[in-house]
Structures are given as structure tokens and as C-alpha cells.
Amino acid sequence: MNTFGNKFRVSVFGESHADVVGVLLDGVPAGLSLTVEDFKSDLDRRRADVKGTTPRREEDVPTILSGVLEGYTTGAPVAITFANLEAHSEDYASFRDCPRPGHADFAASRKFWDFNDLRGGGHFSGRMTLALVAAGVVAKKIADFSYAARLVEVGGQSDSTSWDAAISAAQKEGDSLGGVVECVVGGVPVGLGEPFFDSVEAVISHLVFSIPGVRGIEFGDGFKASSMKGSQHNDPIMDAEGHTAKNGAGGVNGGLSNGNDIVFRVAFKPTSSIAKAQNTYNFVSGKIETLTCKGRHDACFALRTPVVVEACAAIAFANFIL
Amino acid sequence: MNTFGNKFRVSVFGESHADVVGVLLDGVPAGLSLTVEDFKSDLDRRRADVKGTTPRREEDVPTILSGVLEGYTTGAPVAITFANLEAHSEDYASFRDCPRPGHADFAASRKFWDFNDLRGGGHFSGRMTLALVAAGVVAKKIADFSYAARLVEVGGQSDSTSWDAAISAAQKEGDSLGGVVECVVGGVPVGLGEPFFDSVEAVISHLVFSIPGVRGIEFGDGFKASSMKGSQHNDPIMDAEGHTAKNGAGGVNGGLSNGNDIVFRVAFKPTSSIAKAQNTYNFVSGKIETLTCKGRHDACFALRTPVVVEACAAIAFANFIL
Amino acid sequence: MNTFGNKFRVSVFGESHADVVGVLLDGVPAGLSLTVEDFKSDLDRRRADVKGTTPRREEDVPTILSGVLEGYTTGAPVAITFANLEAHSEDYASFRDCPRPGHADFAASRKFWDFNDLRGGGHFSGRMTLALVAAGVVAKKIADFSYAARLVEVGGQSDSTSWDAAISAAQKEGDSLGGVVECVVGGVPVGLGEPFFDSVEAVISHLVFSIPGVRGIEFGDGFKASSMKGSQHNDPIMDAEGHTAKNGAGGVNGGLSNGNDIVFRVAFKPTSSIAKAQNTYNFVSGKIETLTCKGRHDACFALRTPVVVEACAAIAFANFIL
């Protein structure tokens, strides 16, 4: 189902090439200041009109349909929509016969049959992350912590001076790159989360794996922790607030926030839609064919994801804190 | 909350040193064959009475309290308990003042105050995974796929011939090791999962992060995917069943199962409780002190986790398929 | 929270005098035929432009924002909005100081403080039943049974020839009337519902008590059953389909549908907003004052509720049958 959360409840709707992408937020406390301007900064970070991002240019101005009166939330559900103004749908019809590698085309055709909206990825599109970012803006007002996510790797390179060249090279080849985002949440009080099943890690990872293209997530020392000894990974508590020496646990013990920054990293795959020729199976002819994705795509959509990752963290914490 | 799932609902209860650890299963279809013997094989894998596992030896024989009549499930909820017969609780009192590094002691004391049951880790104990394994046994009957999880790394080593020596060495130093588990689920039909928010990856990761000591999870090419090009990571569909050339997506596209094996890896930290001296903060004296964990602990609890990881996958798929 | 259902999930949003009233439907199967015309018949029954209903005249044409492509549902969430074109908001400001008897004004002011949207009843308005009726239209396609609800009493009279005169008389006095609706659902298969807690009666009553102004609900023999003997109320099964002699159970035994028509009655109070002078407490002056509700109101809103009651039944059964 397209809903997450039991206290701050986020429901997404819309498709990439339908009239709108939208989000419905329930559990928003009355009296939060909320205007269209509040969304601009995070939405702009998602648009990221730089090299390596899609040439599709949408205004992405939110329309607040309900739940806000004279600049303040009323306590009723907040519905927000974004118009899809720049959709060009002629490119997608052939994917019904020849599903794109790395896309949901084939699996969705088995789940929803011919009724699935393939246009621009439909409900599976990365454009749905608009809804997450909008939810995140409200969530950050509820769980009023510091959120800082940033790209730490592009195409396997951690040196950011090399990224521009790598992206240019990939674009030239009609290819794409992935990346890794690190997110740090500061100011989280001790004891949020549940031992079973709603640990801080469980809820954040549940949300993060809703972002299209995520392949992995790790907290604190992450996968490296598995090759450390207990005496190396364990983290001495240093003071009465629970601060530890090195935060190898990424701010979570036993599923609960422990008073340190929450730190996690998310691996994004390279964009699936590439101009470079790829093989795929043609379900009509029964033969393997060569496919080229024209459309308008990000060469490295990971560039646009840090603010989406922040939104997921904020949605998680809004649920924990309410 | 201590419940997961909306169709196959798993609720865990109990504490490491209380009378029982238990699990309540709802949504179990009527007419499944279910006896105490069905649990033995998976429970034995969890006990893993080999070097590197705890000297605490429990019988772990399930008692089926309800929902089963004459060897078949009735459609009513199935409650299962396991007696805690070998609990020695004298070891834990001091952890209230001096929380163990890497444990939930401190965070739990802020969430539940002095009422938290610290004995043996209480409700935070790895012993709670008994409940998950029992749920997994029933889940595997509902989502009747093939589940195969195994350790692929111990202490950073992928060569299994080196593990015994590494564990011995760690034990000698009063230290502990972590590990990585890989899980493969075969026979999953195409189209399970939801695009938002209940993708296959989201639901599995939510459950997996409920296992104490998990630090990361990745699907298919995982973190490596972030350093691959689209043309490398993309996976050509090869036939009408959706089989792909290399399964780099780990069996999931757009959140939906794509007809290939579901493949994921889970990073486990080294056991937190170690005999080696560690620093911690004494909340009574306000000073940093040296702590030694006596108790009975696994030197490498990851040895016992593959069947727990399988259980999480099975619980996820039982929810998808019902 | 403003969401109901775990398989067919209905979320309402909007306010009486905001831009829209809307509903978000999740769990709608792909491939249902759905067009704006499908809503007309039920929406018209709700408008009921007859004596005794509000002079506010809205077009109530649904806009389908998402989840439908070329006349068929796609499997993605279906968002539907209705524009509020005829809102006159100048009438409501004074109710913040002097809450109307029988209304949510006072209780809402304590829950949402001054941020509550009082205009036209805001999110508490009977206009929100538009969202329920729209959800019901889709639910009836999923749970494709026969639904027939009708008024059986107005102002305590079961003889429908007297209703028009009674309503005229009440209007002349600036007063209002209540009514009773009976709903019959036919063609329900045996065994829907759950013994605990989601019995057929529990789920229907949960939904029905979401309609503003409901005071009671009863199934089959209802309150009369409490004065019958077992030998009178018990209902002999007559054939292999489970048909009973008199359906005193209203089609439900042990919480499960039993193969007979589901029959229940719902009591609606008289409209709270009346022109006749009433006392209320003025929270500013601290004195009891006389209040007259001008606005535009139904003299007997029960006239418009049968289709809303049907919608509730259909939403319940859509959840049971999916």
C-alpha cells in the first residue's frame, strides 16, 4: 500500500505523466506554520538543475488543497499536489512489449497487467519522490532536528572534484552513474524507536527503500562493523548524555536512539534508462532485441537524492516523536 | 510496537530471563499442518552448539498454546511459547549504573526508566530471535518458497576454513567477531511487493533490522552497484519468465519481485558483551570506569543468525502472498 | 486518523469551505472500469434537492487526479476531489466564542485550538460525506453485491406520506427533524468478517459512526432482540446455503456473514443547526446567551444519508473481500 506511518501518516499518489503527483499527510498537529514558500528550499535541492540531471524542467510549485488555514495547519489532513506540466508521453509505448532492463516494466506488467501506467514510469517514477520531499518538509517541522544529507560518492569516487568529469564521460557514452548518500541527523533525544519491530534502523530503512534505485543501507560502522572485533566496534559511553567516543553504532543501540547523531549511508544504483544500446526480451516476438532509451533522464539521479533521504529520515522521526 | 505485518501478523513477547519468550501469529490460514516437530530443524540451526556460541543451553521446545487442533491450524491465532529454563539473573544488576557499550542499557533506561528488565537483555535480548524463528517456520509454510541463508564472512574473512581459528583467537582475547549472512529466496512469483512503501526490499529490511546487531543490508549488487555504470548494473531480461543475465538487482525491480532469486546480504556486528575490559560511564559516580562482561555470551553470534534472516524473509513473503 | 481500512483504504481530506473535499483510495485493483459518469447516480442521491435539504447547491462533479488511465484503474492510488464552489464563509466567525449546541465547535476548539477551520463545519462538516459516497462508488465495484438503503422513519414517523408535512412544519418553526435509515446488502457470500475484532458488525458500525449525526446502529432484530427469548430470536437454518427462517441475526453470526441479507438500521439525529433560538455559553463573556443559526442547512439531513450508509457498507465489504 502507498501509505506509511501510524502517527504521521504519509500517503503518496499520482503518476509521472498524470495530471499531478501528490501527497496526503495525516496526523499533522494543529498550529504549525505552513506556506508554499516553506517547500521551496527542499524542492530546489531535489530539482538540482546541474549537469547529470534530467532536461525535464518542472516548476514543482506545491498546491496545498486542505488542512491549512491562514498559514497554519488546522489539525485536519494536509493534501498537497504538484502539477505535471512537462510530460511528453509518446516515448513509452514500446516498453510494454520490450521491458527496459533495470526497470519495473516487466514486474509491473505481471502485477497490474496492461492497466499499468507506463508513461514516464507512472507511479514507479522517481518523480514520486516529490511527494516524499514535500512530506519531509512538514516532517522536519514536527521532528525539529538537524538533517544533513550529502553525496559522498559518485561512480565509486569519493573525491568530489572528479565527479563532474565522470558524469560528462558517462553522458558522452550514453551511460549513467550511481552514488552514495550519507545522512546525519542531529539533536535526536535518547530513547526514540522500539526494540521490536520498529527500531530506528528498521523504520528509516523501510522508508529509504521506497526511494527508487536504492540498493543498500548501513548505519554507523555499517558493513565494516562485521569485520571489526567487539573491542573495536564497541563504543564507550563518555558522559551523562550518552555521548560515545566514536559513534560506531550510528546513534542507535537496541533499536533506540542513544543520544548521538544518527548516521547512515545509502547506496544508489546508476540510472537504469540509458541511451547506450542494451539487450532485452521482446515479449511479442519472443526474441532478444536491442533497446535504446530515448526519453529525458538523469545521467546520475543520485545527485538529486540527498534531500529525499533527509525526507525519509524526517518522516521516520515524526512518527517516533508524535 | 512489537507487531509486524498486516496479513500474516507476528507479535513477539517475553524477556530473556522471564518465564517465557513467545510469539503470537495471526492471519494463519486454516488447515496448515503444524506440530512441535516442525520447529525442530530451524530451532536447532539457531542453537548452533558450536564453538563461538553461548554456553547457555536451553531446550527451546515450543509449546503451542492455541490455534492448532489435531495437528492442523484452525484459522484462529497461533500462540507459541518457549520456557526460559537456564536463566542466571545475578549477573546484570550493575548494568543499571554502568551501561554496557554497544548495548541498549542506557537508551532503554531513558525510555522505560528503572522499570526496564535488564536481566539477560530482557526484551532486547538476542533470545527474542527464538520468536522470529518460530514465526518463520509457519511463514515458510505460507510462502512456500526455498530459503537458503548462510554465513559468507566471519571477522571479515570469506574463507570459511579460517573461521574456527579466528573465533578461537578472539575468545582467547576475551573479544568477539561479527559476520555477514547472505540469503537467497528462490521460487518467488513475479509481482510481489508494492511500489510505495511496501517494496520487497523495504519490508525485508524492516524485519531484518529487528534482529539485534544488524548494521547494514544490501540487495543484489548492493553497495557495489553505486560504483557501476548503468550499462554494467542493468540486467538484460532473457526470457518470458523474466530471468535476467546476472541478477544484479537481487530479484527486485521497482519494489516488485521480478522472477529471479531474491538475494540480499546482512552485516552483523561483533557481540557487544565481551570479557575484555572496556570503558563506560558510571551514572552514579559520574566517572568513566572499566567494565568486564561476565555472563554467558556468543563470541560470534552471527553464527546463529542465518536461520533468523531466513525467518525474516519468510515473514515478509507470507505478508506479500496472503 | 482520517483513514479507514487495511485492504481497501479510504482517506478523506478537505473542508466544507476549503478549495476541495477529497478522498484517496488505495488497494483498488487494476482494471476496474472507472469514469466520472460512474459517480453521478450516487452523488445525485446524496444531493437530494428536495424540500428539507440545504439551499447550498454544489455541482459535485468529481475530478479523478490519479490511478485511472483511459477509463480503467491502474492499480495505483485513486485520488478524487470535489471543488467547493458555493461556500459562503461569513456566517461562521462568531461560533468560536459561542459554540453551537450539538456541534463539534467546542470540543474541536479544545483539540485543535484556534487553528480549527470552523467555516461551514470545516473538516467536521456533513459535506465530508461526499468523500464517503465517492469511495462507496468504487467499493461497490470491488464488493459487487446489491446495496439498498432507504429512509424508514422521519421524525419518528414510519408512514412516508406524512414526511413532507412534518418537514414543512419543522421548517416553519425554524426547527429540524431526524430519521432512521435501513440498509440491506444482498448477495454476500458466507464467511466474510472475523470473529475478533473485525466482525461484520464491528467494521460496518465503525464506518457508520463516522457519518456526522449518527446516534445508534442495530443489526437484524436489533434492540428488540434483547427482549426476545432464545427460542424466538434464534433462527433455524433452512437449507444448504445457510438461509434462515427470518434473518433475525441480520445476516451475521459470530461476526461472520451467514449467507442471508445483511440488514441494519441507523438512527440519525435532527440537524443541529436550527434557526430557532437556543441557549449556549459565551466563552468570552462567561454568560449564557441566545443563539440563532443562520447559514444554509438541511431541515432533515437524514434525507440525504441512505446513499452514505450504503457507501459505508460497501467500504466495509470491499475490505472483507479483497
Next chain:
Amino acid sequence: MNTFGNKFRVSVFGESHADVVGVLLDGVPAGLSLTVEDFKSDLDRRRADVKGTTPRREEDVPTILSGVLEGYTTGAPVAITFANLEAHSEDYASFRDCPRPGHADFAASRKFWDFNDLRGGGHFSGRMTLALVAAGVVAKKIADFSYAARLVEVGGQSDSTSWDAAISAAQKEGDSLGGVVECVVGGVPVGLGEPFFDSVEAVISHLVFSIPGVRGIEFGDGFKASSMKGSQHNDPIMDAEGHTAKNGAGGVNGGLSNGNDIVFRVAFKPTSSIAKAQNTYNFVSGKIETLTCKGRHDACFALRTPVVVEACAAIAFANFIL
């Protein structure tokens, strides 16, 4: 599913003639005093060893399996079981072929087939209300209001001096009686509940219809409200606490508690199992036969239900207040 609540979560399990009836409570705050003795008073009211109640005599001593340490809740889930010591299961086998009128036998046989546990009503038994009462004891500690439910009618008579004779007469005829319970909850703060869908009435009625044998529920003026005029049913607010002149709304406006006592009435049918001969359909022979229920049954189970109704109210309010 057999679970209710999202903050104070109640899950029931067990069957009338299985080893136990039990309840699992989640969301119980840490630090509540809770001992076996706390349950005695409410459990005794449910046993009600007076004329008209079943000759089955169970001890009904709760066993607290988890979540309580040294007399206080720990914050972990609380599991409670009651042993079934006096089950006599030989009486029920024939009901598989000849379902009892008024019972779930037939509907359950279509839902769970031959796997349903018919013994003593199995999971559909009134004995499951033990679980509700136990949950209510804890709920009353969380939502610490005054709860007072009592029988106001037996067999249609409101004069309690006539009840004993009426029950004796019904028993002599091998017949049974129903009754009406009124419940008053005092001390409820203003503003609990939600406008949609979790109104105070919706949540209470959802729970109340989980009690076997309920046929109707009404709040405040109830069904009578439908025959009143607005000027009669409306209820002037009298003071700054929101107290009204006559509480015709039963303490709820717009789904929210309004500062007055919550008042509702519940109609219970007469016991279905009667010694008097009744017709039923024999699914083996295909003929209508005469059935006599031997077993041990309440002549008027409504006598035992006031404390169960209180428990439902308390569970509702525990969810609202947490």
C-alpha cells in the same frame, strides 16, 4: 484479525476448550503497578456465579507471562493467559453436521472448513471475553476514568425486581433471555477522538461489536434522537467546561468527547444455546432436524457482560489517551 488498537494494542488468542484463553497487550507504558490481584475484582464480576449463568466454574486466575517485573510493567508487551480447566468437549461434535441456530457454526465451517475448533465455541466462544476483561483491567490504569456499566433491562424488563423470576421461568422452559447494558464513563477530558474515522462512537462500537451476542449500540438519546426535533435534542452548553443541560449527545459531538459523561447502551441477544428443541438443517442428510443443546450455558449471558462492556470502553480510551 484478532488485534485492536494502534497505541494500546490488544490481541486475543485461545479457544474455549484449548489449554488457555489469552491476551497480548502492547503499548503498555513502563511503570504501571500490575499484579495478579488487580484482575480479581473485574474477573469476579464476569464470572457472576448467580442464577442464570453457566454451571461451568473456572478459577480464571491470570498468569502474567511477560512485561511485568517486580510488580511493575516494564514497557515490553504484557502476555496474560487463563487456563481452561473445566472444559468438557464431548458435547460439540454433532454441531459440524447440524449447526446450532444463532451460532457461528455454519459460517465458521465455510470460512475455516473442517479445521475450525467447534469445542465450546472455540475461538468464537463467550469465554474469549475473559481476554477483553483482562485487557480492560490494564486499560483502566492507562485511561484512568470512572467506568460504570450495569444491566438496565433483562428480557425487556427494566424493573430489576422482576429479573430473577423471569430467568427462572426461562430456565424452566429450557429457554434464554437477553438484556441491555448501559455504560457511563466519567472524567473524560474534552477533545478525545477523531472526526474521521476514529470518532469516540466508532471506536467504542467497533470494540463492543466484538463481544459475542451484541445486536445494537446507541449513544446518549440514541434511537430516540431520530424522533426528536433539533430544539429538543440539541443540548445547550452551560459552562466553560462544556457541561450541557441534559447530555443527549452521550458526551460526544463531532466524534470528540465534549466534557460530559460518555453514555451508551448495548443490546444483547438471548443466549443461542438452549435446551428447548429447535429446528436446524442437517448438512449430511439434507433434511431439517430438531436440535437440543445440552452443554453448559448461561440462561442470560447478559448478566455477565457489564464488565466486558466497561473493558471495551477502557480499551477505546486507552487508545485515545496514549
